[in-house]
Amino acid sequence: MKSAAASRPMGFLIGDLARLMRRRFERRLAGSDTGLTVSEARTLAMVEHYSGWRQTALADRMGIEPMTLSGFLDRLEAAGLVVRKPDPNDRRAKLITLAPAAAPVLERIHEEMVAIRLEALEGFSEEDADRLYALLQRMHGNLCCCGPEELS
Amino acid sequence: MKSAAASRPMGFLIGDLARLMRRRFERRLAGSDTGLTVSEARTLAMVEHYSGWRQTALADRMGIEPMTLSGFLDRLEAAGLVVRKPDPNDRRAKLITLAPAAAPVLERIHEEMVAIRLEALEGFSEEDADRLYALLQRMHGNLCCCGPEELS
DNA sequence: CCATATAATCAGATTTCCTTACTATCTGCC
């Protein structure tokens, strides 16, 4: 009946994991001289994947408020890593794309992400890793409550 | 390793989940009139489970710096929910225990945690939930072995 | 052509952490 989860509630366990991974990512970013914070790096990676989207859509995708994203984009734009260009169909909106200078930084970010993933999943079989990933995504679908999970 | 994880890196997925769960917990705490933040609630729950521990040990267990814990305990103590009493064996140390007033607050916290867990794991079989929990704990074990100062 | 909704942003605040430095105390060694 009572599952093992009682001993360390799921939410706290996930929070702990997030803190641990964030900490490692922070150190790695600091050491790799990108000058980015974790959230800026995440934003940059999202822009890479969802290039040309407008800020509202991107913020929604990232699960944060538009204003929060705006701040991250300010700094990325100032660093010459992304470009905000006006949407020709809607003069209120801006479309976010990568600047050329983003390429090497993204490469660095991807390397660090892979390294952390390897540390986190050390000793996991490919099967276990996939299973974990699938379960986490199901959980995400349960919580993000805004429409069905699409893939890309 | 070319698994599905490439599409949304594990670290970001876990970070997203942590943000989603934290947000729900925040709303619930605000609505349930405990006057606590998420981390204060977590600290209180830890004190319940590890009653009589000294602060350093508790902080280590929680994966945060002693100074960070100290602040949370300050507020919990001011709210009359925990007690710091001197360790009879070591006058530098203080042992943290629950104050009587903590009982109803903890009951409230447990209710909210259960509710969020149900939301997050909706549609999960007991088996899936246990499997997820076990995988997350293995991952935690992989990551938690080094303190924040010893990463490189 | 106006009312309302939407896109981005300004201003300000909160929360959760960290680092560095300091005091009091303990412990082991001469």
Added chain:
DNA sequence: GGCAGATAGTAAGGAAATCTGATTATATGG
């Protein structure tokens, strides 16, 4: 005993990631 060095807690200060509410420009439907 008494000092050297470790350890427990904390004061001070700050960085990062988020939020909310107000503001401005623009779009869109009736």
